[in-house]
Amino acid sequence: MYKSVDATVMRQFNKRTVLNVLYKRQQTSRVSISRETGLNRATVSSLVDELIAEQFVQEVGLGTSKGGRKPILLRFNANAGYAIGIDLQITHIDTVLTNTRREVVYQNRLQMAVHKKPITSKLLHTVLTEEVRAATAVCPKSPRGILGVGVALPGLVSYETGRVTYLPNLGITDWSIAADLTQSLQVPVAIDNDANCGAWEAFLSTxxxxxxxxxxxxxxxxxxxxxxxxxxxxxxxxxxxxxxxxxxxxxxxxxxxxxxxxxxxxxxxxxxxxxxxxxxxxxxxxxxxxxxxxxxxxxxxxxxxxxxxxxxxxxxxxxxxxxxxxxxxxxxxxxxxxxxxxxxxxxxxxxxxxxxxxxxxxxxxxxxxRETVARGAAGLAIARAIDMLPTHAR
Ligand SMILES: [Zn+2]
The missing domain is CATH 3.30.420.40 (ATPase, nucleotide binding domain)
Structure with a gap:
């Protein structure tokens, strides 16, 4: 038995497919996208127009043709927006600001004087907020601004709920870090285990x-x-x-x-x-x-x-x-x-x-x-924001 698929859901799915092709290719055209995805040309054109309006895609000139009209070349706009990735370790915090292709435009390592103050979730919240604000202050102007923040954590955390279960070497348990940071930063915050972020970055880059x-x-x-x-x-x-x-x-x-x-x-x-x-x-x-x-x-x-x-x-x-x-x-x-x-x-x-x-x-x-885990965390924020990178969630 077949169920009808909601048209909005279908359009969102197709849009993601088109965006994925654009993300993978340096340059392409509406015709090539249609050929590659099997979507008809009218659908591709309409979705591309929407992506151009959202400034995720740019028209960059004319391609070659074996006869007939030359196709307009399209390019994914890597600088449509930026993401902040943070690798929180016991002795230091690495922060990167990347564009949507995870190209690093700013990075910082903050050493943590762990003996001077006990590390509590409250203190970490303050330090993480400051690191995000510092990265935001140097973010180049872009149509979408900061798309999100990803935080990699050393321990048992839930990607789905955004909660820390247990960070063994910090002794921190049961912390709703993603919700807390989202509230104070006013941008979407996603979290994952640090090695997961590193693995994902390794997969995306290799x-x-x-x-x-x-x-x-x-x-x-x-x-x-x-x-x-x-x-x-x-x-x-x-x-x-x-x-x-x-x-x-x-x-x-x-x-x-x-x-x-x-x-x-x-x-x-x-x-x-x-x-x-x-x-x-x-x-x-x-x-x-x-x-x-x-x-x-x-x-x-x-x-x-x-x-x-x-x-x-x-x-x-x-x-x-x-x-x-x-x-x-x-x-x-x-x-x-x-x-x-x-x-x-x-x-x-x-x-x-x-x-x-x-x-x-x-x-x-x-x-x-050293910035690999933080880049992976930025990738997590990008994937959450624009549903384009291979899924990290499953
Ligand atoms: Zn152990």
Whole structure:
């Protein structure tokens, strides 16, 4: 039995299809869109006119023709509007302002002095509001202005409800962050887990449909893309790989368990390895901790070199476990730990060759730059605002 589809819904669906074609192509024409989508020319023309009126699409001159009228070329207006993406970590906040193609036009890293004040949701609300206002102040003039804000968070959060369930290393629970920020900023705010944002950005920028994004900083998490979709699991909390056990009688974790992977492969682990090497009171929460550890290793300090090696081995073990389960095409490393790539990647790859099986031994592992998670968060805001990027929601 067939049900009639509401005409408005159908038009919205077709408009999204047209916008997707325009987004994918550098330049195209109404005729080409009609050919590519199977929509008739009158429908395409009407939808394109609407998109031009909304300033998402521009006419940019005439194309070539094998006879007959030359087609008017159309281009997606990447600067129709902007989005703000925020990567909230324990020791810092990365903010980017991007256009609708997620091209970064402004970025900022704010170090958080975590020891000076306890980090509460109230304090974070204030800091996030200030970061959004700073990015908004430098936003170029555009027809649509700020389309939205995306916030990536280190922990259990609900993409659908915009609520934080639990941020382990901050000790924050049950926070209606998206609603709170939407109210004070007066723009739509969307949230997701930080590794999910990184994975999604990795997928959008590489097009690889099966990949793993490991976000390693104070904590460790994984974002999983399977068949071009973000894998969220039943309760939206898939990818909490940092809290899988790699040592049954191991170090006590902030989640309450013992021997979690992140206790061996995060900044906190690095600080502990250094203390065990006689490094005195090393503090992972101190500003510039990772940068200092990279410099020390590069200048030949053996305690630092050994600590990085131990951390890389643990990262390799956890990644090998994930490779065995998921068999992805690529693994990407992000977060502050990824900034030590030249020091740690060879060891990670050695462990994978040793521990993973068959084709998993040769799955490439590479790094993404520091703004990746924030860009993914901006992409989330764009997708929410104009329904154009591949869906992040499912
Ligand atoms: Zn844990």
């Amino acid at each position: 097009g690889i449909p099966n990949l793993l994004f490991i976000n390693a900083g104070i904590g460790v998490g994984a974002g999983i893309i399977l068949k071009g979709q973000l894998h969220r699991g039943r309760d939206g909390i898939a990818g909490e790989a940092g809290h899988t056990t790699i040592s049954t009688l191991g170090v006590l974790c902030s989640c309450g368990n013992y021997g979690c992977w992140e206790q061996y492969s995060s900044e906190q682990a690095l600080a502990r390895y250094l203390r065990e090497q006689g490094g005195g009171q090393v503090d992972a929460f101190a500003p510039g901790f990772v940068d200092g550890c990279i410099e020390a290793a590069q200048s030949g300090n053996q305690a630092y070199i050994q600590s990085w090696r131990t951390l890389a081995e643990a990262l390799g073990v956890g990644i090998s476990n994930l490779l065995q389960i998921l068999n992805p095409e690529s693994v990407y490393l992000g977060g502050t730990i990824a900034e030590a790539a030249p020091i740690i990647l060879p060891e990670i790859q050695r462990v994978i060759r040793h521990r993973a099986m068959f084709a998993n031994k040769t799955v490439p592992v590479s790094v993404f730059p």
